[in-house]
Amino acid sequence: MSEFELIRRYFCSEILQPERRDVCLGIGDDCALISVPEGKQLVVSVDTSVAGVHFPEDADPYDIGWRALAVSLSDLAAMGAKPAWFTLALTLPEGKGEWLESFSQGISDLARRFGIALVGGDTTRGALSVTVQVQGYVSPGAAWKRSGAKPGDLIYVSGPLGEAAGGLEVVLNPELDLPEYQSLKQAYLRPEPRFDLLSSLSGRVRAAIDISDGFLADLNHVLKASGVGAVLDPGRIPISSSLKSLFGEDRAFEMAISGGDDYQLCFMISPKRRLELEVCADQCHLQLYPVGVITSTPGIEGLNHFNSAGFDHFGRNN
Amino acid sequence: MSEFELIRRYFCSEILQPERRDVCLGIGDDCALISVPEGKQLVVSVDTSVAGVHFPEDADPYDIGWRALAVSLSDLAAMGAKPAWFTLALTLPEGKGEWLESFSQGISDLARRFGIALVGGDTTRGALSVTVQVQGYVSPGAAWKRSGAKPGDLIYVSGPLGEAAGGLEVVLNPELDLPEYQSLKQAYLRPEPRFDLLSSLSGRVRAAIDISDGFLADLNHVLKASGVGAVLDPGRIPISSSLKSLFGEDRAFEMAISGGDDYQLCFMISPKRRLELEVCADQCHLQLYPVGVITSTPGIEGLNHFNSAGFDHFGRNN
Structure with missing residues (x-):
């Protein structure tokens, strides 16, 4: 043939x-x-x-x-x-x-x-x-642009971060290819575009981006486009137990904030919409993670006590 | 930077x-x-x-x-x-x-x-x-598909063929890079999409294709999609004097029917539209070349007395 x-x-x-x-x-x-x-x-x-x-x-x-x-x-x-x-x-x-x-x-x-x-x-x-x-x-006017975030908006991510970065390590190091790390590998090899969020988020999102370059880098794209800053609550950044058990807390955190290819969404909503969003997400069996707040001061705050490796990577992405 | x-x-x-x-x-x-x-x-x-x-x-x-x-x-x-x-x-x-x-x-x-x-x-x-x-x-319904050619339709091409094939030879052989062959070189390096034909052809074309694989190969795509055949008049296939002088009559003809990358259009019109098309093209200072007729018998006829190299290439393209 x-x-x-x-x-x-x-x-x-x-x-x-x-x-x-x-x-x-x-x-x-x-x-x-x-x-x-x-x-x-x-x-x-x-x-x-x-x-x-x-x-x-x-x-x-x-x-x-x-x-x-x-x-x-x-x-x-x-x-x-x-x-x-x-x-x-x-x-x-x-x-x-x-x-x-x-x-x-x-x-x-x-x-x-x-x-x-x-x-x-x-x-x-x-x-x-x-x-x-x-x-x-x-529908006209309904697209979630990067430029719509306003001070006071809540910052959400749609799932655990760093999974794909961990998965890539598993792919590259066959000795890590164990049953308990298959979810990481899948996250890297077969990412799922998050269209399942569409009905819950529709009409409620002020700005959004998908996490391809890494959480901090992509959040920064939104902050720059919107002319705002952010305060993050590092303890709320979702990290799976698989990622922590394979790489330890510190490295897992670094992967979560800097690793690319997760294809989760990062989005902002007005605090007034929080309750209805969470009720709606619950009904759809979706778990959403509030990780910070938009501020009027440019830059990202709240990560000061974390290791410098994360910051370094962050710096390079900007 | x-x-x-x-x-x-x-x-x-x-x-x-x-x-x-x-x-x-x-x-x-x-x-x-x-x-x-x-x-x-x-x-x-x-x-x-x-x-x-x-x-x-x-x-x-x-x-x-x-x-x-x-x-x-x-x-x-x-x-x-x-x-x-x-x-x-x-x-x-x-x-x-x-x-x-x-x-x-x-x-x-x-x-x-x-x-x-x-x-x-x-x-x-x-x-x-x-x-x-x-x-x-x-406009809906106005697109020129490959599938619309009917027996009796006239087959046109929009300009001299084989220019780009000749131009590629000039590009690959610096000793041929002489002033008199610059038009060939340009035809290969900077093809011109033929939007200038749009107003003259609009509403008159039954089927069309651009010549990228080579005239015979592309004509054949139309014939197959339309379920028809063609009789060509080889003497009418437009070939520039530059192409003939550089490569000789036979090789120039072979390039014209088999060479790719010309990005001229090949199109079919009903014979009833011939006069209005040619008047309109004249007004726009466009030269169009009728080269054959669509028939109900599958295949391409009229090239029998030409050298086998052309046919061979033609065969390979099908």
Whole structure:
């Protein structure tokens, strides 16, 4: 089977092209044609994952596919958008059927979960890298921007931090690959874009970002965009017992505030909305973690008594 | 200046982000926000250009930028769409200021010509490659698909063919880099997406494709999608005198029918529309070349007396 046929086989499947009313013409022509639903804004993000930089060269192709799509989808989740469709630009050294089958399965399994369609793509020869552009919809004015945080707002994160940084260590050090650390490994290899938060947070979020660079670095993006500062309560930063048991309290804390790739959301809400948010999250069995407060003084306070390694990394991210 | 600053400097410029009513939020947040104009369909295409495959590793970064955007825009032109905005995913080994400045200039110069905005991007470390996703608009039902050709339709091409294939030879062989062959070189390095045809062709085209793989290969994509065949008149295939003088009649002809990267359009119109099309094209000082007719018999006829090299390449493209 030629590479062209392989690609058609794995990427033009019905699974990757579910029927969607907005997709008028999918893969196979010069372009795709989309009818954006009336009264919706289009939300767009693009991310490239490079072998040896964003994932190990010899990673399971299923995970490479899953992760490349997840990382890009996470940006939509961070804007409060509903995912709709995506394009895939895959550069690979050679088109092996087995590799492509597993890679496309990873992409399909995640795409199917949200009913999103692959509408276009390009496959080229070269060093392995994957570029995914995702599109979703949001009602006008409803997108969660980075610039909306106000002094007094509560800062939340959507789950334990540092999991992916810990997971990467497990991936790179096979002697750590024990049953009790599989949740860390999964957090790194198969991150879950947090669309499950959408209904609870909708209409309540003032600013949001997904944690890809690391909690402090990403929080800082929000603070700068909003022209505000923050006071954190380090004791409230959620850290899993697995991470602490594997790396010890100090290193686990450093990973939680500086490690990237968690793809949890960090968001701000007005304190007036706290009760309704927490009731709503409870009803949806979601656990949310308040970790600090927005202030009018630029910078981040509250971490002074923690080790300098964290601060150093923080400094470098800015 | 850090790489982050370099990228901000060259890609967040006002030139690359002109004010557009449809772009509600550009670069700088998790996602861009777009309000697609009411009553328009969105037209989407993505293309990756890899160093050493789609352009020489040491090519002028200005040309790399220009070409990467042009190649992607050409797909919009082939659908009869008006270009609107794009995203850029750039993977590069190291972020040198000079390289980035020239690269972004190439992109800006082409983008500015059509008033299109860069709304999002990602810059990653790795082997040099550029992925551009372009979006444009079209009225519902007005897109030129590959599947609309009917027996009796006339087949046109929008300009001389084989120019880029000849230009690549000039680029690869510095002894050919003479003043009289600069037009060939330009055709390869700085292709022009044919949006200038839009108003003349609008409402008249039954099917279209841009010539990226080579004329016969791309014509065949249309024939297959439309379930038809074609008879060509080889004497009418436009070939420049530069191409003929550099490579001789036979090789020039082979390049014209099989060479890729021309980014001219190949389109089909009903014979009833011929006169109005040609009058309209004349008024716009556009030269169009009728090269054959669509038939109901699958396959391409009319090339029998030409050398086998052309056929061989043709065979390999199918």
